[in-house]
Amino acid sequence: MTPARTRRIYVGYVSLRGRGLLKFSIVVPTYNEAGGIEKLVTTLDAVFKANGLDGEIVVVDDNSPDGTGAIVDRLRASYPVRCLHRPGKMGLSSGVIDGWKFARPESEAVGATDADLSHDPEIIPAMVRALESGEYGLAIGSRYIRGGGIRNWPLRRKITSLVAIALAKPLTSVNDITSGYFLVKRSALDGVELDPIGFKIGLEVIAKAHYGKAVEIPYVFQDRTEGVSKLNSGEITNYLRQLRRIYALKFSGGKRAKPPRPAAEKKTA
Ligand SMILES: Nc1nc2c(ncn2[C@@H]2O[C@H](COP(=O)(O)OP(=O)(O)OP(=O)(O)O)[C@@H](O)[C@H]2O)c(=O)[nH]1
Ligand SMILES: [Mg+2]
Numbered sequence: 001m002t003p004a005r006t007r008r009i010y011v012g013y014v015s016l017r018g019r020g021l022l023k024f025s026i027v028v029p030t031y032n033e034a035g036g037i038e039k040l041v042t043t044l045d046a047v048f049k050a051n052g053l054d055g056e057i058v059v060v061d062d063n064s065p066d067g068t069g070a071i072v073d074r075l076r077a078s079y080p081v082r083c084l085h086r087p088g089k090m091g092l093s094s095g096v097i098d099g100w101k102f103a104r105p106e107s108e109a110v111g112a113t114d115a116d117l118s119h120d121p122e123i124i125p126a127m128v129r130a131l132e133s134g135e136y137g138l139a140i141g142s143r144y145i146r147g148g149g150i151r152n153w154p155l156r157r158k159i160t161s162l163v164a165i166a167l168a169k170p171l172t173s174v175n176d177i178t179s180g181y182f183l184v185k186r187s188a189l190d191g192v193e194l195d196p197i198g199f200k201i202g203l204e205v206i207a208k209a210h211y212g213k214a215v216e217i218p219y220v221f222q223d224r225t226e227g228v229s230k231l232n233s234g235e236i237t238n239y240l241r242q243l244r245r246i247y248a249l250k251f252s253g254g255k256r257a258k259p260p261r262p263a264a265e266k267k268t269a
Contacts, residue, residue, distance in 0.1 A: 021053075022108055022109055022128055022131055022132045023106050023109075024053075024054070025099075025109075025110050026044070026056070026112065026183070027058045027060060027096050027100060027112050027113075028057060028099075028113055028115050029095035029112070029115070031089055031230055032065065033068045033116065033226070034064065034067050034068045034071055036116055037059070037068050037072060037075075038071060038075060040116075040121075041057055041072070041081050044057055044124070045080060047121045048080070051124075051128075053128055056080050056081075056082070056103060056104055057081040057082075058083075058099045059081060059083045060095040060096070060099040061084070062088055062095065063085065063087055068115075084098060084102045091196060091198065091199075093194075093195070093196050093198055093200065093201040094196035097194055107186065108186055109128075110183070111181075112181065112202070113181050116224035117224070117225075117226075120141070120221075120222070122219075126139070127139035127217055128183065131185060135215075136212070136213050137209075137212040138184045138212075138213075138215070139183045139214070139217055140202065141176070141182060141219050142175055142176035142179060142216035142219070143218075143221045144176045145216050147218030148216075148220060150223075151222050151223065153221075160236070161178065164177075165178055167243055168203060171206070171207050171250065172207065174206050174216065177203055177206060178203060179202045180199070180200070181219075182202050184209060188209040188212075192209050193208070195246075197242045198238030198239055199235045203246070204242070
């Protein structure tokens with residue numbers, strides 16, 4: 001693992017004109033998101049079309065009892081979306097990792113976003129342009145830089161998020177370390193072993209991938225209006241286990257990492 005401090009990380013807002021058309025695949029892990037998945041797919045498609053982007057949407061559905069996967073299969077006829085069906089609830093991060101493997105081979109970048117429209121799709125063009133510029137290997141949707149924010153979160157949730165970020169702060173100069181909204185060059189993931197535990201796949205990428213410079217693009221996080229949260233106390237424990245492993249890897253110079261154990265998913269159907 002390359003320690004984060006040996007890499008120069010640029011953090012701030014960029015507005016870049018791209019040099020070319022970057023093909024990308026954005027993965028949406030889903031579990032019981034039937035209420036909002038169609039709106040997400042149509043909104044992403046509209047953003048792609050309006051900005052001339054060549055994006056693919058990969059939904060990774062864990063056999064949602066509410067039929068989310070079947071909705072996505074139907075949408076496939078009209079939108080650039082495909083569904084990877086997994087047999088049962090296996091976790092957000094492992095879903096994103098499986099989605100990246102399933103993504104079309106021609107995509108040079110892969111990313112992640114939630115199904116509940118908490119992540120503003122309007123910043124995707126800025127993320128894509130940042131990677132197209134060749135200057136950045138990772139573009140992160142950021143709640144914690146100027147222009148970003150969080151709408152409608154209860155105080156308890158805000159404090160949990162700030163504590164989670166404080167715990168990971170020594171690892172990187174990225175401000176929104178726990179962001180689940182990002183786009184990364186596929187080549188930056190070559191040979192990188194990502195821990196499939198829990199909810200924080202963005203942290204795995206920020207801490208381990210070979211992306212060179214990262215840029216944070218601000219957006220205002222909206223609390224979900226459809227469906228229910230899958231974040232539970234089990235995921236907080238998973239986050240602490242994930243952090244412990246990353247710190248162990250960092251301070252052993254990448255030589256003494258424990259093999260990842262599968263995430264212990266709490267059933268929240
Ligand atoms: N495939 C898959 N997706 C999951 C799993 N757990 C959560 N997700 C999805 O991961 C995304 C993030 O989960 P959320 O429940 O929105 O978690 P959160 O954003 O921290 O919490 P809220 O926005 O408050 O609900 C959503 O699209 C979920 O449907 C899982 O076990 N498998
Ligand atoms: Mg959410």
